[in-house]
Amino acid sequence: MTDWFLAGEYEADAVASIASGERSFDEWPHLSVPLHRAELAVLHAALTEPAPTDGPLPPGLLAVEVDEGMIVTRVPAPVVEALAEMTPRTAPRVIAAWSAGIDHREPDALGEILTELAAFARAAAETGRPVLELSPY
Numbered sequence: 001m002t003d004w005f006l007a008g009e010y011e012a013d014a015v016a017s018i019a020s021g022e023r024s025f026d027e028w029p030h031l032s033v034p035l036h037r038a039e040l041a042v043l044h045a046a047l048t049e050p051a052p053t054d055g056p057l058p059p060g061l062l063a064v065e066v067d068e069g070m071i072v073t074r075v076p077a078p079v080v081e082a083l084a085e086m087t088p089r090t091a092p093r094v095i096a097a098w099s100a101g102i103d104h105r106e107p108d109a110l111g112e113i114l115t116e117l118a119a120f121a122r123a124a125a126e127t128g129r130p131v132l133e134l135s136p137y
Contacts, residue, residue: 002033002040002135004075006124012062012072015132019068031120033113037135042101046094047082062132075131083121086114
C-alpha cells in the first residue's frame, strides 16, 4: 500500500512519522493507493519518459522512517502534470501500457485507480502543492 499526500517537501519528515503513529493521515489531504512502488513506477513510465536512476535510492527521496521501513519521496512533477491533464481520450493508452507493464489482468480496476490518481493530481495542480508518497521500502 502506498499513500499520496499534498504536502511540501519541508513536511517530509512529518509525513514519514505517520508510520510510527507520531502524526496522523488527517493532517494532510491524502489518497491511499492499493499499489506497490514498483507498480506506480510502471505508471510513471507510461505517463512520461522514464528517468534513469543512479543507484539504490529511489529518485526524489526526502525522508526515511527506518524503524517502520517506510520512505517518503516526491512524485515527479511531470507525472503529476500528466495525471492532472489525463482525459477519457488519453486514459486508455496509459491503462493499456500500465496493465501490460505490471502484467495486470483487470484493466478496469486500474482505470478506477487512475481516475482517483488523476483527480488527486488535479487537486495538487490547483493548490500548487507537490505530491509526496509514503511507501514501504
